[in-house]
Amino acid sequence: MSIYALNSLTNNAPLLNVNSRRKCMKKILITSLAALPAITFAAGHSSATTHAFTGFNLGLGAGISSFRLPLYITSSGGQTDVSESSTSWAAEAFAAYNFQWTQHWLTGLQLNYQYNANDAVSRSTTVNHFMPQHLWGGTVRLGFAPSSSHYFYAEAGPEWLRMKAPAKENNVSLGTLNYTKVGYNIGLGMVQKLSEHFYAGAHVNYYGFSSKTLSHSSTVTTKVKTNLLNFMLDIGYQF
Structure with a gap:
C-alpha cells in the first residue's frame, strides 16, 4: 500500500x-x-x-322470592300449626365497593334493601301474616375472576327483616303487630361486564331468621320463624 x-x-x-x-x-x-x-x-x-372490578357500584335488581313460614298459633282452642309458603316477585337496590387485589381475586362490601311482595299467609279466624317483607342488610363478598369481563362470588352477612302480623280470633280483629328480626344472608352469584361501566349479574340468596313469639292478646300468641330463598337479576353501574 x-x-x-x-x-x-x-x-x-x-x-x-x-x-x-x-x-x-x-x-x-x-x-x-x-x-x-x-x-x-x-x-x-x-x-x-x-x-377491572375495582370501584364503587350502584344497581337495581328484580326476581323471585320463595317464602317459607313455620307458624304456630296458640289460642283459647289450643295450638295450631298453620305453616305455609308462597312465591312472588321481589325488587332490590344496592350500593357496593369492590377491590380487586390480584389478577383473579377480589373482595367487596355491599349494602342492600329488598322488597318481597309475597302473598299473605291468611287464616280468617286466627291470624294473618301479611307481606310485603322489607329487608335491609350488608354482605362481605369474595370473588374469583377468570377474566377481566366476569367474575363469580360468594357472600354472607347480617340481615334485618320487617313484616306485619295482623291477628283475629273468632273473626274479631286483635290489631296488628310489627314483626322485626335480625338474621343472616348467604349467597352465590356472578357478574358480567357489558361495557366499561355497566354490568349485569345474577345471584341466589338464602335468608334465615330465628323464631319469635308475638302476643296478640291474652288468649292468642303466634310463634314465627321466617325463611327466604331468592333468585335475582341485577343491572349495575361501576364508577
Missing part, C-alpha cells in the same frame, strides 16, 4: 466511525419505536385485568 493510500484511510477513519455509530443508533431507535405499541398494550392490558 502506498503512503498516500495509507494517509487517506487514516484521515477518513473518524468519519467511518461516526457513520457506523449513526447507523447503529438509527437501528436502535427504529426497533424501540416498533416495540413501543406492544409494550404499551401489554401494560394497559395487565392494568385492566388487575383492576
